Amino acid sequence: MNANIKDKVVIITGASSGLGEATARHLGERGARLVLAARRVDRLEALVAEITAAGGQAIAVATDVSRQADVEALVERAVAHFGRVDVLVNNAGTMPLSPLAKLKVDEWDRTIDINIKGVLYGIAAVLPRFAAQGSGHVINVSSVAGIKVFAPIGTVYSATKFAVRAISEGLRMEAPEGVRTTIISPGAVASELKLHSSDDETAAAVQAFYAANEIPADSVARAIAYAIEQPANVDINEVVLRPVAQEF
Template identity: 75%
Template sequence: MTSIIENNIAGKVAIVTGASSGLGESTARHLAARGAKLVLAARRTDRLDKLVAEIRESGGEAIAVATDVSKRADLEKLAASAVEAFGRIDVLVNNAGVMPLSPIEKLKVDEWDRTIDVNIKGVLYGIAAVLPRMTAQGSGHIINIASVAGLKVFTPIGTVYSATKFAVRAISEGLRAETGHGIRVTIVSPGAVESELQLGSSDAESAAGVKAFYDANQIPADSVARAVVYAVEQPANVDINEIVLRPVTQDF
């Protein structure tokens, strides 16, 4: 027998950015297994196509849309593709992110720009693409993936990264307070989770420290996917505003 909670996911149209690996891929698989219709976004279309094929082979529905979240036009195209394929948008998982860590004194300004473009602008562009549609249909759910680095500044190598995740927290809370029309807003802040995010540092010393930290602490990507599912599956009048999860061994 299908439970009432499962029915709160089945049939929903969910966009997941950064779906080609890690948290995004795992989230897509978990939502698809519960009957959601998936619109998967990333730059690496070969991986997206493979994931779409696997979901369809398992009886699910999914499409892939090549997307660079730092480009607003790509997010508008993504939302339009979701509506064209499935008629509506019920969930946006703003998952795409980058984490090139280094001390500020190393002045990796190009990496700062990229981090801001993806982690902040990408989230805002995603919101801008789906919010009018959700408002018009009278319901929707925007889930922003942040980080425990948005709760405490990740010094001495992650100050800029933390700044972007603090921004995602502010955007999420402001959006929650401003939106009505049956729209839910959730922020998910993970600690060390197994993904390619940890591989983003061009600074060798920072990269070595991050690798050691993740090797000692990381938990599987589906830890975050289960948190997303928990938020989505709640009844329409319940809004899970914030979820923070860490490995038990992580003190930061």
């Protein structure tokens, strides 16, 4: 166990599958005290049972990150149960891809609500607490699509992930003393994101792309652990990781 991870209270949104689930397992093995958030409570509770059976500490909290009240309640529950919050991993995300001409405006709205507002709601919920305790760590999961526009199918998704990068950099500059910020930008990593596209033609292309390129979700979990485990005066601001095979 890493001394800088052990006993830290870590909130992970989108913890019911993919990157969030893998990160929960990885940090749980290293002694973190986990607060796992998602809408699918049954999945969360199964993961909590697995982590606690292995000797770890974890609780599940039903959370829709697009609802500010849910995110506030999540942080309050973490503090009530563990006494504090040390790390927020803003991981919850959605990726319904399609060309702009398909005009899937409802999907655009939902993507903005989860990928941008969800991150902001998380920051709003923890920032006063981090400022008061003089420490804390916000880890925002973006994407390589936040570095290069994923056209012609992911323009809106890219827009949300560019926003996450801007929010993360602004938070780094504005953060209270002692508060660290990290942005993680993965490429094709095994998760349910590849299943979110309702446009049949796009969905087939995305799944073929992932089948040819994807790397395991614990690749990202290790990057998140690396950022957390640094000494308190070291801030890993950005990690970009892709499969070796991925060109985009």
